[in-house]
Amino acid sequence: MIRVQSADFDVGLELKKLTEGNRQIGAVTSFVGLVRDIAGKDSISAMVLEHYPGMTEKQLADIEYEAHKRWDLNSSLIIHRYGRLEPGDNIVLVACASSHRENAFDACHFLIDWLKTRAPFWKLEETPEGGRWVEAKTKDDLASARWEK
């Protein structure tokens, strides 16, 4: 399931809903991305997340579909927020449920790695010197590339 929203989410509640009524599930993995208060040497007072409505949902659905093709998953969830977020706030939740842990771990790792390089989101950090666009990182490209077939 895909959700793109400005509102916060409750990780515990979301994981509970992910497994509700399915007794085949033996493993749930999750990744939660949070806003940091520092980037390099600069303090960050907030981060504004912009996205491309329509394409974002399409890309996330494609990525989720790919995960289900590669691993045996009972269910999965991607929630990504947009708008103005402050340090400590949740940005993203990725969760995977499966019978066994290996599938759940690998699929969750894959989802966040591919999401980072494919889902059309952009971050503007608010620093003491003003707004600054976050640049894409080579290490994220490399992390994503290792899942290429």
Add this chain to the structure above:
Amino acid sequence: MNLLYFAWIRVKMGVSGEQIDPPKNIKDIKGLIDWIKQRNQISNETFSDISNIRIAVNQEYVDIDHPVLAGDEIAFFPPVTGG
């Protein structure tokens, strides 16, 4: 044709998008970018280094040689930084 701009490209262009009607001889993204650039200085500066720009046609990633058609939604944006 509907153009969309995001992040610093949106800021630099001063608009989040525009409706355009380019000449009929423009067949692909590369030709479209050349046409966008020659309209004014801001467009020319924004698209001066396209290695920093990603392109989507109808919400799918494409390369610079991808064809363009009337009615397409064409988006220009920097490499993505979500997650």
